[in-house]
Amino acid sequence: MTDEFQSRFPVGTTLSFARYMDIALYDESVGFYATVGRAGRRGDFLTSPEVGPLFGALIARRLDEEWLALGSPETFVVVEFGAGPGTLARSIAFATPECGSALRYLMVERSAEQRALHAEHLDGWMGDLDAAGVDSFVGGHNPGPQFASSPIAPYGITGVVLANELLDNLAFDIVRHDGAGNFERLDVHHAEDGLEFVVAPTEVPLSLAPVLSSAAAGEWMPLQELAVQWLTAAIDRLERGVVIVIDYGATTAEIAARSEMGWLRTFVGQERAGHPLDAPGGCDITADVAVDQLGTAVRPTIITSQQQFLERLGIAQLVEEGRKIWTGKASAPDVAALRARSRIGEAEALLESGGLGDFVVLEWTIGMTEAPEGSPENLR
Ligand SMILES: C[S@@+](CC[C@H](N)C(=O)[O-])C[C@H]1O[C@@H](n2cnc3c(N)ncnc32)[C@H](O)[C@@H]1O
Structure with a gap:
């Protein structure tokens, strides 16, 4: 553990796992994503946009579908959360979607290091924007496609909110129940000889308690309050359009059933890394997204696998x-x-079963638009 990390988490103190994870991944000086970590072939893990331009070409088709469903508005805003190095935006630009002249594509990325990579090879680049810049970017009338990045996302948009492999990276707590409505949490204690998990009684949000209780008693599982809050805000941002989330996911009970907390994973340099408390700031920390926890905020309009989603879009x-x-x-x-x-x-x-093809694609249609024709039925 570095001295800088120690200064944020002194010996003798205890943090919730979510707070620990937030520092380990996102602290501006010591966080993995603020320093060394990134998606990509030369990065730490391979995501669908990083496999090659095909994924972006298919997402471009999904954007066109939504633009047409919305009546081909003059300004069509796409907000991509957790854009990483900006690869998906580049592939979408390369695919020259029909909605291009209306397109305002904003990459909302928390890490300034990653935002600094967004301008590369991107025509129509409008800069890394502050809040006022974001408002004029999404409200502008000059012909697109236009691209920009920001740590801040706008409200009142007509278009698409998109997140590929973001929610698995939002800080979560780790909880279990005893079958009688009592919950415990795994906290992180900084002892003299290093970091260790400690168990403490806890309360969970009433809205999530039934879903958490559906898991077997005694099994640790992620409590993904931040992901639920992200979804609620994402839906609020849209006047009309769709929120699309793509990630590895399962129900809370399925996740909890994985032996030895196999759902809690770490990555660095394309390899699985060690215990999540071993090298804070030195590896990615991630978990399967609990789709039923998200569903407590608003039920998705459609859930498909990535394989079904890409096949429908004509892969x-x-x-x-x-x-x-x-x-x-x-x-x-x-x-x-x-x-x-x-x-x-x-x-x-992209279609591999047991791999990216099994990812879940969750869509929440908001306002006037209908689910696109030919979409499969809700699977859950
Ligand atoms: C696993 S990477 C995914 C990158 C990209 N979407 C992809 O599929 O290759 C997750 C990214 O989300 C960013 N991130 C995490 N929390 C965020 C938040 N609240 N808002 C915006 N970006 C966030 C991280 O900095 C990181 O770059």
Whole structure:
């Protein structure tokens, strides 16, 4: 543990796991995301946008669907939360969506280090904005596509709020119940010889108690209050449109049933890292998103797997198109042909069962729009 981390968490003190995780991931001087951590092939973990441009091309189709469903508004705002290094925005720009002329795409990212990467290779870049800048960006009438980043998100928007692999990274507590309505929490104590978990009695929010109680007594599980608060705020931001959350997720009972808290994971340099108290600030800390905890705020309009979501948006057609381009140019391939060929491998990774294909896609349709035609039925 670094001296700087010790100064934030002195010997003899105790923090909730959520507070500990927030410092370990996001503190401006010692947090993993504020210093070294990031998504990507050369980063610490591979997310769908980082697999290649195919994912962004399909998200661009979903944005077009929503833009059309909203009546093709002149200004169409997309707020991507937890944008990391900005790879998804670049792929969406590259896909030249139909909604482009109306598009105001704001990457809301907590880490200034990551926001500093957003301008790279992005035409229509409008800067890293403060609150006033965000208001004029989303209210502007100049033709898009326009891109910007900020730590602050706007309200009153017509468009899409999007979060890929954000919610699994929002700080959570760790709780269990005894089957008789009593809860305990795992806190983090800074003892003389290092950090250790300690158990303390706790209260849980009344709204979440039934879902938490659906897990087997005695099993530790994540209590994701911040994720629920994020969702409530995301829905409030939209006048009309859709909130789309993509992440690894399961019900609270399913998560709690994983042996030895297998749902609590750490990553660094593409590898699973050690115990979450071993190297604070030196690794990512994450958990499966409890979809039923989110559902206590507002029930999703649709839940699908990432595989179903991408298949509905035409991943097979894009791969086939790529295959034809590659075959036509295989004897003298150019960059476009190589990119077309790479769709085959990208699709395999994005649809893989037991991997990204099993991620959940949750959508909350707000205001006047309807769920897009052909959407599968709610699965849960
Ligand atoms: C796992 S990374 C995902 C990056 C990207 N969405 C992707 O799929 O490659 C999560 C990102 O969310 C950011 N983040 C965490 N909490 C946030 C918050 N409250 N608002 C905005 N960004 C946040 C982190 O700094 C990190 O860059």
